[in-house]
Structures are given as C-alpha cells and as structure tokens.
Amino acid sequence: MADLGKGVTAGKLASNMQKKITRAQEKVLQKLGKADETKDAAFEEWVTNFHKQLAEGTKLQRDLRAYLAAVKAMHESSKRLQECLVDMYEMEWYGKDEVNSIAEDTDLLWTDFHQKLVDHALISMDTYLGQFPDIKARIAKRDRKLVDYDSARHHYASLQKGKKKDDVKVAKPVSLLEKAAPGWAQGILSAHHVAQTNLSRSQAEEELGRAQKVFDEINEDLQEELPSLWNSRVGFYVNTFQSVAGLEEKFHREMGKLSLNLNDVLDKLEEHNTGGTNNALTPGGTGAPAIPKSPSKLKPGPPLPPPPKVTPSKDLKPENIINLFDDAFVPEINVSSPSQAGSWDPWEADGTETAAQTAETESDAAAPSQPAETLPETTNGSTEDAEMPPGFLYKVVVMHEYTASDADELELKSGEVLLVVTFDKPEEQDEGWQMAVKESYWLENKDLKAKGVFPENFTQRL
Numbered sequence: 139m140a141d142l143g144k145g146v147t148a149g150k151l152a153s154n155m156q157k158k159i160t161r162a163q164e165k166v167l168q169k170l171g172k173a174d175e176t177k178d179a180a181f182e183e184w185v186t187n188f189h190k191q192l193a194e195g196t197k198l199q200r201d202l203r204a205y206l207a208a209v210k211a212m213h214e215s216s217k218r219l220q221e222c223l224v225d226m227y228e229m230e231w232y233g234k235d236e237v238n239s240i241a242e243d244t245d246l247l248w249t250d251f252h253q254k255l256v257d258h259a260l261i262s263m264d265t266y267l268g269q270f271p272d273i274k275a276r277i278a279k280r281d282r283k284l285v286d287y288d289s290a291r292h293h294y295a296s297l298q299k300g301k302k303k304d305d306v307k308v309a310k311p312v313s314l315l316e317k318a319a320p321g322w323a324q325g326i327l328s329a330h331h332v333a334q335t336n337l338s339r340s341q342a343e344e345e346l347g348r349a350q351k352v353f354d355e356i357n358e359d360l361q362e363e364l365p366s367l368w369n370s371r372v373g374f375y376v377n378t379f380q381s382v383a384g385l386e387e388k389f390h391r392e393m394g395k396l397s398l399n400l401n402d403v404l405d406k407l408e409e410h411n412t413g414g415t416n417n418a419l420t421p422g423g424t425g426a427p428a429i430p431k432s433p434s435k436l437k438p439g440p441p442l443p444p445p446p447k448v449t450p451s452k453d454l455k456p457e458n459i460i461n462l463f464d465d466a467f468v469p470e471i472n473v474s475s476p477s478q479a480g481s482w483d484p485w486e487a488d489g490t491e492t493a494a495q496t497a498e499t500e501s502d503a504a505a506p507s508q509p510a511e512t513l514p515e516t517t518n519g520s521t522e523d524a525e526m527p528p529g530f531l532y533k534v535v536v537m538h539e540y541t542a543s544d545a546d547e548l549e550l551k552s553g554e555v556l557l558v559v560t561f562d563k564p565e566e567q568d569e570g571w572q573m574a575v576k577e578s579y580w581l582e583n584k585d586l587k588a589k590g591v592f593p594e595n596f597t598q599r600l
Contacts, residue, residue: 161282164289173292176284181357184364185277191371192270198378199263205382206255213248220244232410233403240400247396251389258381266374273363280360283353290346297339443538443596527575527586529560534574534597548574548590556597559589570594 167173220241227234533555540550548556556574561567575589 157286160289161285164285164292167292168288173288176288178357181361181364184361184368187368188270188273188277188364191368192267192274194371195263195267195270198375199260199267202260202263202378202382206252206260209248209252209255213245213252216248217245232407236403237400240396240403244393244396247389247392251385254385255382258385259378262374262378262381269367273360273367276356276360280353280356283349283356287346287349287353290342290349294339294342294346297342443593525581527557527559527580527589531558531560533557533577533600534572534594535600536596537598538596540593540596542590546590548576548592550592550596554578555600556592559586 164173168175224238224241227237536550536552536554536556538550539552540548542549550556555577557577557580558572558574561573567573570593571591572594573589573591575586579588580586
C-alpha cells in the first residue's frame with residue numbers, strides 16, 4: 139500500500155475519510171429526526187461550565203497582563219520623574235546624596251514588585267490555563283466518538299430489523315436462477331447469501347462494541363475531570379488575588395516609607411534655605427523679598443517687612459532735621475484718634491531729640507493733662523463711629539511700603555492710614571492678612587469699592 143509520508147497510508151486516509159462521511163450522514167439524520175441521538179444532560183452541564191471557566195480564566199489572564207503592563211509603565215514614569223529630580227538637584231543643595239539614594243531604592247522597589255507579580259500571579263495563571271486546551275480537545279473527540287457510537291448502533295439495529303426483508307429479497311434471485319441453473323446450484327446460492335447476511339450482522343455488532351468502548355473510556359475520564367476542574371477555580375482565584383493584594387500592600391508600604399523620606403529631605407532643604415544660608419531666599423539678602431499671595435489664592439503667611447531705615451546722624455544741621463518733617467514725610471494721621479501713641483519713631487533708635495521735639499514736649503507739658511481712660515471715649519465717640527465704614531475694627535499706619543501682586547491687594551506707602559474692616563467671608567481670611575480701605579479714600583468717597591487685603595506685619599496699629 140502506498141505510503142503518503144509521516145505514517146499516513148492511503149488505506150488509513152481512506153478510512154478517516156469514510157468516518158467523516160459516516161459522521162456527517164449520522165448528524166444529518168439526527169437533525170432531521172430520522173435517527174435518535176444519545177444525550178447526557180449532566181455531562182452537557184459540565185461542558186457548559188468548562189467553557190464558562192475557560193472564558194473567565196482567559197479574561198483574568200488578559201487583565202492581569204494589562205495590570206503588569208500598567209505597573210511597567212508606572213515604573214518607567216516614576217524612574218523618569220526621579221531622574222528629573224536628581225538632575226535638577228544642584229551639588230550645593232542640601233540632601234543631594236539622600237535624594238540619589240531614595241531614587242535608587244525606588245527603582246529597585248518597582249523592579250522587585252513587577253518581578254514578583256510575574257512569578258506569583260502571571261506564571262501561575264498561565265499554568266492554570268495550560269490544562270484547558272487538552273481537555274477541550276478531548277471533549278471534541280468525545281463528541282466525535284459519540285457520533286460513531288450512534289452510527290454503529292443505528293446500523294446494527296437496521297440489520298436486525300431488516301432480517302425478514304433480506305429473506306424475501308433472496309427469493310427473487312433464486313427464482314431467476316432456477317431457469318438458468320440446476321437445482322443443486324440454487325441451494326448453494328441461498329446458503330451463500332445467508333452467510334453473507336450473518337457476517338454483516340456480526341461485523342456490525344463488533345463495530346458497535348468497539349465504538350462503545352472507545353466512547354466510554356473518554357466519557358468516564360471527562361466525567362471525573364470536568365467537575366474537579368470546575369471546583370478548583372475557587373481556590374485558584376483566591377490564591378491569585380491574595381498574591382496580588384499581598385504584593386501590592388507590601389509595595390505601597392515600602393513606597394510610602396521612601397516617599398516620606400523624600401518629603402523629609404525636601405522639608406529640610408526648605409528649612410536650610412529659609413534659615414539664612416541662601417541669601418537669595420532671605421529678606422536681608424541680595425535678592426528681592428518673596429512676593430506674598432492674596433487670601434483668595436490661599437497662600438500662607440505675608441512677607442517679612444524690610445528692615446528699618448538707618449537712623450540719621452547726630453551731626454545733621456538743624457535745618458536739615460526740620461526738613462525731615464515735611465508734609466511728604468509726616469504721615470496723614472487723624473487727630474481724633476490716638477494715632478501717635480505707640481507709633482514708630484525713627485529718632486528713638488539713638489535717643490536724639492531735636493529743637494522742634496523739645497518745643498512740642500514743653501507745649502504738651504503746659505497743656506492740661508487728660509486721663510488716659512478718656513482717650514478711647516473720645517476716639518470711639520458717636521461722631522467718629524458714624525464716619526467709620528461698615529465692619530470697622532481699628533486703624534493702622536503703614537510702616538513699610540508694599541507692592542501689590544494681585545488685584546485684591548492694597549498698594550501700601552509709608553505713612554498711609556488704613557481702616558481695618560471685617561472680611562465678607564471670614565473663612566477666606568489667611569493668617570497674617572487683614573482687610574482694609576485707605577482712610578483717605580473713605581473720607582472722600584464713603585464706600586468700600588477700593589478695599590483690599592494687606593500684610594498685617596507691614597503696619598502698626600494705632
């Protein structure tokens with residue numbers, strides 16, 4: 139017999155082709171209702187569960203791979219961010235070595251997390267799904283062998299039912315042969331036909347037995363494996379998600395420690411710079427003082443005021459000393475309020491007293507004294523209260539100039555008097571900031587359209 143290669147002979151190929159044709163014919167007869175089909179409801183339920191389990195496992199594997207890809211992407215993004223921070227960190231800045239060490243530890247932690255996810259989750263997932271293709275192929279083989287079994291069963295049954303019909307068919311050719319053959323030959327022909335019929339029934343019975351045996355072997359194995367495989371999914375899912383959750387918990391705990399260490403290093407860097415080691419960050423340095431933000435932007439703390447001006451020398455000429463009290467120098471002060479009490483005097487720095495100050499002191503001594511407790515009564519009298527804006531609290535005098543950086547801030551000049559009022563929304567007030575309107579504007583317009591916020595430490599309360 140001709141060999142077609144790889145162990146396939148022409149006879150075997152023909153046999154396989156005949157099996158396919160027989161199966162196709164049997165399936166057609168079953169669909170048309172001309173042949174009954176062997177059914178096993180319990181097994182069909184297990185097959186349904188098998189396909190459901192395979193679909194769930196495949197989805198879990200796909201999502202797990204996507205999760206690992208996301209971890210890899212996060213690792214790369216974190217690595218680039220750490221590299222950016224390390225590159226920006228100058229050599230003279232505080233904590234550069236600590237930042238480098240934290241960046242290295244972060245990279246190692248991401249790498250370890252990804253590798254352990256592969257070892258404890260992905261590989262286990264691949265192994266779990268690796269058993270499904272073989273079982274799926276065996277289920278398909280069982281279906282084919284079941285069709286072979288049904289075909290053999292129907293063929294044998296048809297031979298059994300057609301026994302009497304075959305006897306009638308044999309009589310016809312015998313009656314025809316009677317005219318052409320002697321009597322002794324008719325008996326031989328009849329005996330041969332009976333032998334052939336018995337041989338066909340015997341072969342059909344043997345074929346039925348073989349088909350049933352092959353089917354039963356595959357069917358029994360699957361009847362045991364499919365329920366066991368279905369029940370194993372719970373334990374596998376538990377182990378997989380526990381592994382992922384445990385690895386995540388450990389990773390985030392260790393990453394939290396590194397993030398806390400990095401935050402501490404940056405806090406120390408800020409303290410190190412604001413402590414005076416970096417002149418560009420201190421008010422008295424060569425750089426400009428920090429620009430404060432308005433309360434509406436929720437920025438903490440007003441800027442530090444500039445240092446006091448240098449005290450004039452004692453050897454100034456009298457006319458020059460008097461010129462220091464020009465209108466441009468003396469701040470506008472409401473005489474009805476105790477504005478001079480507690481105000482800052484540049485002459486107090488060295489105790490120098492001018493002739494004008496001496497004359498003013500003697501004049502005050504000659505005037506009748508007024509008890510201190512009557513001053514608030516005069517300041518808070520009904521006449522002045524009626525002139526104060528709504529929500530008025532107290533007055534302050536500007537000690538240092540301030541340049542506004544936002545539209546809701548006041549531009550301050552030394553000597554200006556501000557009327558402090560309450561915030562419309564107290565929750566918007568930041569620490570160290572107050573709301574006010576300039577006294578000069580209020581006296582002229584009697585409205586609060588020009589009110590704004592200002593740093594409190596640039597003023598002094600009157």
